[in-house]
Amino acid sequence: MITDERARIVRRELPRGYCSGHSVYFVTYFIQPDHLPGNRLTRPDFPLLVNFEETEAVMLLPSRFWSALFLEVWG
16 A cells, blocks of 8 residues: 555554554545645645544644644744
């Protein structure tokens, strides 16, 4: 799934042995550009909304809900 750019994984837990015993998930998601400051990716980190109890989907938190500090760091 890492080498196939067309693979779409909704939710797959990675082996805990690779994640220091933590529960870490691999997901594929699409980013809506107008949810980003300046409509573009400028950093590799951004806040996601995750609620695996109700859905396997994740989404980018729209930038209008980001904290002032996060927006400043995003720059």
